[in-house]
Amino acid sequence: MHTLNTLAFLVFPYLALTTSVVGHLYRYISDPYGWNTRSSELLEKKGLKFGITIFHWGIIFTLLGHGVGLLIPQRYWDAVGIDSQTHTVFATYSGALVGAAALLGLCLLIYRRITKERILATTSLNDFVTLGLLFFVVATGTANVFSGLYEHFDILTTVAPWLRGILTLTPDPTLMLQVPLRFKLHILGVLTLIGFWPFSRLVHIWSVPLTYFFRRWIVFRRREISF
Numbered sequence: 001m002h003t004l005n006t007l008a009f010l011v012f013p014y015l016a017l018t019t020s021v022v023g024h025l026y027r028y029i030s031d032p033y034g035w036n037t038r039s040s041e042l043l044e045k046k047g048l049k050f051g052i053t054i055f056h057w058g059i060i061f062t063l064l065g066h067g068v069g070l071l072i073p074q075r076y077w078d079a080v081g082i083d084s085q086t087h088t089v090f091a092t093y094s095g096a097l098v099g100a101a102a103l104l105g106l107c108l109l110i111y112r113r114i115t116k117e118r119i120l121a122t123t124s125l126n127d128f129v130t131l132g133l134l135f136f137v138v139a140t141g142t143a144n145v146f147s148g149l150y151e152h153f154d155i156l157t158t159v160a161p162w163l164r165g166i167l168t169l170t171p172d173p174t175l176m177l178q179v180p181l182r183f184k185l186h187i188l189g190v191l192t193l194i195g196f197w198p199f200s201r202l203v204h205i206w207s208v209p210l211t212y213f214f215r216r217w218i219v220f221r222r223r224e225i226s227f
């Protein structure tokens, strides 16, 4: 039991993180022109708009929520008057909202990939693996949040310190021993996705076009043709 737990929550996380870091460097150097979203908007626009918008807003706020909620130790929240109960209630309701938005958007994107002929024809196995892994991660995560409405499990003293330990190179896999299977499956899915990330279209998230907001206007004018 302990050996399996050590493999899953000590060895596997570092394997996934190393694969991700080395993989990103390799991909950046070896495939600079493939480092993009592989947008399919030109092939089909109508079915994309709503799904891609709610998926992105949902997943971006979900990631921000994970960062703020899990990486900042509870003692800092206590210091500003937010106790663990308030923290958990806020995380559960906001997580349910953004998780459900991401899940609905993802379902619409998968539906579009399968049902629109032109999109299916340009979808690779890599795209299916990416969307499949994302689906597993978002679905298990959202299910966990909703299950938290009925049955409480304390993440703040188990999963959160385990994650911080991994990131600060002071790992303690025993913190994961009592964690319910449904959380473990979500975490293992996330780690698999992190390892696969550099080999997929997901690399686009590191290239947010922020300069877009600061660049000069591009003025388009109709060309007047005089005869």
Ligand code: HEM
Binding pocket: 037, 038, 039, 040, 041, 042, 048, 052, 056, 059, 060, 063, 109, 110, 113, 130, 131, 134, 202, 204, 205, 208, 209
């Ligand atoms: C802040 C950053 C992000 C930006 C600016 C961004 C931008 C984009 C754009 C422009 C597309 C192409 C849409 C199209 O025309 O087909 C796209 C697709 C996609 N993005 Fe993002 N994205 C961001 C973050 C993320 C995150 C955090 C994830 C998931 C963890 C994600 C997952 C995806 C997926 C799976 C697709 C493909 C959907 C499909 O075609 O079926 N993106 N993104």
